[in-house]
Amino acid sequence: MGTRIEHDILIEDAQAGQRLDQALAALLPDYSRSRIQQWIRQGEVTVDGRQPRPRDKVASGQQVTLRAELEEEQRVSAEPIPLRILHEDAHLLVVDKPAGLVVHPGAGNREGTLQNALLHHDPTLAELPRAGIVHRLDKDTSGLMVVARSLPAHTALVAQLQARSVSREYLALVSGCPVAGGTVEAPIGRHPRDRKRMAVVERGRPAVTHYRVETRLRAHTLLRCFLETGRTHQIRVHMAYVGYPLVGDPVYGGRLRLPPGATEAQRQALRGFHRQALHATRLALDHPDSGERVRWDAPMPEDMQALIACLQG
Template identity: 90%
Template sequence: MGTRIEHDILIDEQQTGQRLDQALAALLPDYSRSRIQQWIREGAVRLEGTAPRPRDKVAAGQQVTIRAELEEEQRVSAEPIPLRIQYEDRHLLVIDKPAGLVVHPGAGNREGTLQNALLHHDPQLAELPRSGIVHRLDKDTSGLMVVARSLAAHTALVAQLQARSVRREYLALVNGCPVAGGTVEAPIGRHPRDRKRMAVVERGRPATTHYRVEERLAAHTLLRCFLETGRTHQIRVHMAHAGYPLVGDPVYGGRLRLPPRATEAQRQALRAFQRQALHAARLALDHPESGERLSWEAPLPEDMAALLACLRS
């Protein structure tokens, strides 16, 4: 059983003319707009005694009642897994996730995930959706993630992600040598034949990735990528679509590419690098309580730094 939520709300002048979901999100800031929309669709919200739609307009003096269940998350066990904590206060945690660590438990990964580690660090996170995790990184992508430690912070961070005000910068080592930076704007959805992969597809969700050249190498380039959207595997799919697949990417990387006149050490280093060379290097957002703009940076992990050093030589 979840927690029973009961609210009786009177729409005021400030909300007149707004959509119902927009008005309720303003009046109930502890809940995200998507959660409120779900309650409306489930019939847990009544506007003047009738079942409304999220887009229905409201007027001053109208009565809204909410009788909903705040569902409990599927129980995830706490595990003493070390965390690299970059920042911590009563609202936020910023984690530098190592490559190889799965974010959420799932089929085949019920234990040993970031969520298990977070619950050991702070058992109170069990009260939040997905233990406060508001975005994710692929298992073999390293770098910065923010975690909410309160329901208000969770709602604020989700809103910032939806408004695209969270700045996420990645370092990606790609095959090939783009002449200059650029933008890939192409919709992403499930691959039409391989449902485990994503692809650029006509009816996919809009996705935009900006990139600039950080460092040029003989046959590879270190790019700094900026996300406007947060689609699954977005940078990996977009850079492969642009003709510059990530080094080591087992899904979208294609065949191994070696530099001309590569040394034996370089050949071995490239063959041994068995994950996508992608690192979430910088994160910036507005603090959910103070509104202060905060930012963090995480250095390249050892394996990616070593590969770069080898390719430079």
């Protein structure tokens, strides 16, 4: 048996002119584009009541309806991978994901993911889409994630994410010294030439990142970032866009920036930090059962703490 999924989507200006399958893949990131194309071909997607083709262009104001069965075709295996669980009840789990752990299986990562670990911790999660995972962190971003443990909780958490009522705060170590905090409001979409990267593009999806200065260093700054939207690579793209790329970011970081007069230890620490210095440190949401506002905090991992301590030395 699969899980019945239902989505009613209003096409906005940001998606106007895109192919239907492309627009839905961006609006429904839990499902692959190939799966969405299959649903369209099977007649499980309608646009203003009519059955479309995957390549049909969408227009602002159109109503898209998806009614489909989510088969248990993923067959993700349970693996005894250690998890740092900060909270667990009948409705949700909150985990502190380490850097280096992929969230769910994909091309080149069929095993050793957070989803494999969750299925070992709680085999009943196999009944939920993606084992209850409702949002994601990049492989090399550490920090807090919430996981649903029931279909009602899954629905409630997805609704909160869509309504932007889930509060997410990140600590980001960036190159450069912003004079004060600020807001980056710039649309994000696929890079026009490199499809593996995201970029600020005119026809991208709306994206808003707020940030404030947490700690000033000589040539670097620790920022606290607040997400108003949750686009792929949002903080990494936005901070690079305004000239403060994340330390260690292999995609958006640009050339290595060393502080003037840096010690050999500082040079080695910066050269040896091979992931984006980004940590999801705080998560707040309305509990899907009680409705109570709940919050969790996770301190920076040791590698970021050690790098900052070295740069302060």
